[in-house]
Structures are given as structure tokens and as C-alpha cells.
Ligand SMILES: Nc1ncnc2c1ncn2[C@@H]1O[C@H](COP(=O)(O)OP(=O)(O)OP(=O)(O)O)[C@@H](O)[C@H]1O
């Protein structure tokens with residue numbers, strides 16, 4: 001039997017994903033060992049392989065079929081725009097994609113001004129401002145600590161993830177507009193979905209039963 005490969009996003013979502021898979025009997029203890037430098041893990045009994053990848057790369061592995069299944073945030077799915085099936089909302093990693101800034105920046109969002117928008121998500125920001133708001137903006141790509149940008153005068157507003165809101169609050173910023181809700185999703189390669197339909201459908205069905213079964 002062919003092995004099915006599952007790509008998991010490193011970081012915040014990894015442990016929660018492993019915990020959830022464990023609930024439906026998909027286990028891979030070795031992958032939890034942080035001291036290991038191994039990149040790929042095999043469960044011969046279940047005919048499954050697992051690997052951890054940088055979150056942004058998970059959709060790439062899945063589109064090309066190097067992974068049959070992936071687990072990654074909706075933010076990454078929207079930003080990467082890869083061709084694959086999004087099959088399940090896993091219900092954790094919940095947060096919101098927002099436009100944020102100092103409260104005084106609100107006026108820039110209603111008068112169609114050419115403002116600067118700092119973000120780790122240039123495609124999401126572009127889609128929101130250009131297609132939904134019809135506002136021309138300058139997008140400035142950053143890789144972290146996005147909240148710094150309006151404080152130091154790099155941009156008028158930011159597009160970023162807000163979970164508890166603490167980071168915004170502690171830096172004197174507020175949510176100005178909500179773009180969409182985010183959570184972890186299961187994605188599947190389009191060919192794998194056909195070729196391994198039975199096994200992949202079973203995983204999705206088991207997860208759905210667990211998630212919606214009141215556990
Ligand atoms: N407070 C939060 N901040 C950031 N991401 C969150 C938060 N809550 C949930 N998430 C989800 O967790 C995913 C992974 O976040 P994580 O911070 O581990 O990785 P990353 O920020 O993409 O990686 P890196 O820090 O290497 O750039 C996000 O893509 C998002 O879907």
C-alpha cells in the first residue's frame with residue numbers, strides 16, 4: 001500500500017494538530033521529539049508519513065503532491081493562493097485578519113487615500129484594499145513585529161492577525177476593520193483526493209465525527 005504523506009505547519013499549530021490527529025488514532029510520537037533533527041517521520045503500521053514545514057511552504061508541498069494532506073492556517077491558504085482542496089475547518093488556531101492602526105488612522109480608510117499598509121500578508125492586503133475597498137494603497141512587506149510599523153512611521157495602518165488583541169492594546173493600536181476569520185484547515189492535493197479517495201475520506205470523516213461529536 002502506498003504511504004500517505006501529511007505536512008504539518010511548524011510553530012503554533014503543530015502540537016494542536018498532532019493532538020487532534022491522535023484523537024482519531026493517527027499517532028506519530030517521534031515528531032514531538034524537539035531534540036531530533038530528523039525531517040520526515042514514518043508510521044509503518046498506518047502507512048503514513050509526516051513532516052513539519054514552514055507554514056508558508058505547506059500549500060506548496062500539497063499543490064505539487066509532495067504531501068497528500070496538509071494542515072495550515074486559513075491566512076496562509078489565502079496568502080499563498082495554491083491550487084488544492086480545503087476540506088475541513090479544524091476549529092483551533094482561531095484569530096482574525098484585521099486592518100489595525102492608531103484610532104486616528106480610521107479616516108484614511110473612508111476617503112480612499114493613498115496610504116501605506118505594512119503586512120506579512122501582501123496578497124491578502126492587496127485583495128482587500130484593491131478588490132473589496134477599491135482603494136489604491138502602497139503595500140510594504142514585513143516579516144514580523146508588524147505593529148511597529150505605524151508606531152515608527154513606516155505605514156499608516158497594518159494588516160495582521162489579531163488573537164487576544166493584547167499586542168495591539170499594548171502598543172496603542174486598535175482594530176479598524178475586520179477582513180476575515182482565521183483558523184487551522186485541512187487541505188488535500190487534488191490528485192490524491194481522487195487516487196486515495198477512500199483513505200483520505202476516512203480521515204476527514206473521522207475528524208468530522210470527533211470535531212462535531214461534542215468531544
Ligand atoms: N496570535 C496569533 N498570531 C499568529 N498566528 C496565529 C495566532 N493565533 C493563531 N495563529 C495561526 O497560527 C499560524 C502559525 O503561526 P506561527 O506564529 O506559528 O507561524 P508564523 O508566524 O507563520 O511563522 P514565523 O513566526 O516563522 O513567521 C498562523 O498562520 C495562524 O493561522
Ligand SMILES: O=P(O)(O)OC[C@H]1O[C@H](OP(=O)(O)OP(=O)(O)O)[C@H](O)[C@@H]1O
Nearest residue numbers: 144145146160161162163164165166167
Ligand atoms: O492579538 P494577540 O493575541 O496579541 O496576537 C497577535 C500577534 O501575534 C502574532 O505575532 P507573532 O507572535 O506570530 O510574532 P511576529 O510579530 O513575529 O509575527 C501577530 O502577528 C500579532 O502580532
